[in-house]
Structures are given as C-alpha cells and as structure tokens.
Amino acid sequence: MAVDRSQLLLVGLPLFLFCSDVFNLFAPAPVKPAAHHHHIPPQQPQHFQTPSIQQPLDFPTQKASGFGGGIGFGNTVQIDFCASCSYRGNAVTMKNMLETAYPGLNVVLANYPPPLPKRLLSKVVPVFQFGVIGVVMAGEHIFPRLGFAAPPPWYYSMRANRFGTISSTWLLGNFLQGFLQSSSAFEVSVNGDRVYSKLREKRFPGEIELREIVGKKIANSRLVDDIDSSIWS
Helix, strand or coil, rough: HHHHHHHHHHHHHHHHHHHHHHHHHCCCCCCCCCCEEEECCCCCCCCCCCCCCCCCCCCCCCCCCCCCCCCCCEEEEEEEHHHHCCCHHHHHHHHHHHHCCCCCCEEEEEEEEEEHHHHHHHHHHHHHHHHHHHHHHHHHHHEEEEECCCCCHHHHHHHHCCHHHHHHHHHHHHHHHHHCCCCCCCCEEEEEEEEHHHHHHEEEEEEEHHHHHHHHHHHHHHHHHHHHHHHCC
C-alpha cells in the first residue's frame, strides 16, 4: 500500500507541475500599473563668469644707461692673468660673472708676462737642454771640434747613464722654463685703473668681492661723467 502511494506521488507531482505551467501559459497577462510622470521644472540657464586674466607682474630690472645699452655700457674691464700658471679658467669664470652682473660691460682677457730678466732666461733653458742631450748622444767626436783634445771627466759619468742624464736634463729644464715664464699675476683694471692685484694681495679675489669692486668703480665713473656733462651743458 505504501508502495502504491509513493508511486502515485511520483506520477502525480509531475502532472501537477505540467498542468500549472499550461494554465500560466494561457492565462491573460496582468495589467501594469500606470507610471507616474514627475514634472521636472525647466532648468534656468547658468551664467558662468569668465575669470579675468591677470597681467604679469613687472619686476624691477637693471636700468639701462642713457645710451641704450646695459648698466655696464661704455666701461671696459681688463683681466691680466698668468697664462702659464693655468689661471685661464679663473679668468673666464670672472669674465662670465661680470658680463652677467653688468650687461654691456666689455671684459678683455690678456696674458700678464713675467719681468724681462726671467723672460730672457727662459729662452736660454731650451738651448741648455738640447746642448746637454746633443753632447751625450754625439759621443767623443764632438769635443775635438769644440777644441778639446780629450773629453772632460764629467762626460764619462754622464755617458755611463745616458737615459738618466737625458731624462733629468729634460725634466729639470721644463721645470725651470715654467718657473721663469710664470708671473703669478691676476690683475684687474677698470677703464685703465687697477682695482685689484694678486701680486699685491697675495690671493685670488672672490667673485662677490670682485663684483662689488667693479660695481663701485663703474658707479663712480658714471657719476663723474654726469657731473662733467652737467658742467659743459
């Protein structure tokens, strides 16, 4: 009996589901409720205010002279430096600094030669170098031509170590020549007037120090020019 009920349940449940599907298929569709339309008020046109364009601020710059040039127009700075002392880099740095600080300024670089006696001696050193090297390389044949019957004793000691003698003569001669050609100078002049001397101060000028010195000299020369022009006018 229990088996019959279970069989009826297994058979009746699919039939019930099938009938319900057929009924839902042919049943009329439910009426959808009317949609409520909300009234949206028209939007007022928005007025956007264009931002005003700010003009760039005018910063004070260096005033130009009355001749239409920069603040350094009409002035000349001459830097005399020792070329053999490797001072060219310092001179170029000072030149760029002054031309930037005082537009229109004419900066001239020149070599400061050593005194005349040192220059003459520097010309003798190469002659001595090649003379010693020639004597060592020529051997004993050069002394009879120079009026010596036999080579002097120091020649044999030099000949015993030819490489050492030639290298020592060359290095010593180059050192002496560099020393004689150097002046250790770094002299600065503004419009022909010396405003700084390394030979006197025994040191290089600082960039700010030299800029202030040159600026004061330019200002004084401009003041003198203004006074002279007012007197003659």
